[in-house]
Amino acid sequence: MENKNIDKFFNEQFKNLEATPNKKIWNNIEAKLKNKNRIILPFWWFSGRIAAILIVGLLLFPLPKDTSSIKNNDGQVIITNSLEDKNDFKNEKNIIDTLFINKSPRKELFIVDNKTNIKTQKKRQKNKNIKKVEGPVIVKIKNYKPEKKKGLVSTKNAMKKIFLADNSTKINVDSTSNKKSIINKKSIKINSEKEFTSKENKNIDKKEKIKKTDLNDFINKKELLKYTQKQWSVAPVFAVLNSNSFSDSSPIDKNLSNSTEGKNTFSYGIKVGYKINNKWSIQSGIHIQEMSYTNNKVIVGTASSNTSSSAIFSNQTVFYFIRNSAESFDLGTNSLTNTISSNGNLSQNYGYVEIPVELKYSFYTNKKIETQLVAGFSSLFLNKNEINLNTNEFSKSGNADNLNNINFSGNLGFDFNYSFDKNWSANLNPMIKTQLNTFNKNANGFKPYFFGVYTGISYRF
């Protein structure tokens, strides 16, 4: 035999040969891929979210001019990154999808034949021994009755797909459970495909396409299900709040207009959520929250009881407050004979027990990330009411007499959830809450609202 014939001989023997690897291989690959995704995704998505929050925050609370330019740049950089990432992902998906469509029809035939081969393997070996000349048995597709054949294809396909969806790679259906089971695929005579009329081929193509898209949907749904089956969630949350007002007036004294500043405070509590369906969920909970406003450089004086001030101090003294600005600081013409201090700091802190009821709508969800729009209202029960007056000369504390014990706020915001696993997830929840009936009198047009970023680790069960 000539040397070249060796090549030819081996080529013939190995033609169309396929061997099914042990399923542990796929398990290993899958595990490694998952690990990889776990490391990469959070970074991208978290930076994307933080960027989004920064932008929202910057829009609402512009920073001093000197730093704003840098911040804006930061925001832009992050945005373009995340967009590119998404595009890449789309492209990749498209490529794969088109590949499947191109490849699938022929491949499915292989799969079907593969299985019949397993069944007939023993037979074939016998045949081999007897008919030496023929070599491997040729299973011609035309030998099947067309109708039967179709039935076979569809049921086998269905089986195959369920295996796929289960992700467990049950390709090793080889009943002999021989690790080295190598199936001689020579048996497939591709020529026999000619037996199909072109019409039939087209039909099969179409069917396969439809089935493939269905399969993708199915898999996606199934993966989503894994994370949506758990309906209840509970999360300890912490938030930084920024107290604000739609006007700069003061609820304490009408003379203090244009000098009220909101300060950063905090809120903490527990959030409980219930998932109604894939799109909608409701959440409630209980939070302790504080709000804080200050007026600096206030002129303080004693006054008669008919003052406009809402602040009541412990020793029954009634003070009045006037904003210390260039225009109004005119001791001579004003009746400020009783002025005690011209440089006082007035701070008002009030706190609530907040019980929110909010409806959430998911507008973007994948395996790891859930993005929701949140709207609702909170009942607020007053539990802290403090006014502190600090001047160079003295300090006094008291409370405001115009705060309602119960009031409400309207809430609007976003909730971003990142799932670590089936049970645990982190969430970030920027909210704007507008208080509706904070004061019962003499609010002087002061309408408080606050912006808060709530964070927490949520447990689903």
Place this chain on the structure above:
Amino acid sequence: MAAQTQVYQIFSDKLFVLCLKYSRNYQDAEDTLQDSFLIIFDKIKQYKNKGSFEGWLKRITINTALQKYRQESPLELVKEVADTEEVEVLDLENPVFNIEVLIGFIQKLPDRYRLVFNLYAFDNYSHKEIAALLNISEGTSKSNLSRARKKLKTQLEIHQQKRQKA
């Protein structure tokens, strides 16, 4: 993961045969298959719909296998001279060989012989390309191929004789 699962489902059987042929043994073939798929999923974005997808997957798998044995390839001590072509006649017209036995023969070849034989006989690489891939001379490639064939032929003969006796 769904897309990757499908790629694996569709192509793993074919690529595993490739791995079996290029590797020393079954375990090595499994390792190579695993490594290849990790590279495939890592680089899948780089596939631009040019040429067949299967061809692309095969190239990656072959490269992974080459990588493995290229690194481990020991110094060649035998002088590389192309053997004289033998025209010995052996009746292999209607042989009955178990495919596993044949894979075993290939796997038993020394690393370099096996790689050259695979590249040349199965995957249609030229000696020039093989020389570049394995960092050897064309002469070495030819010599390795010839030795590989010779070894395989001997194995086939022995196997056949054994069967005839039995």
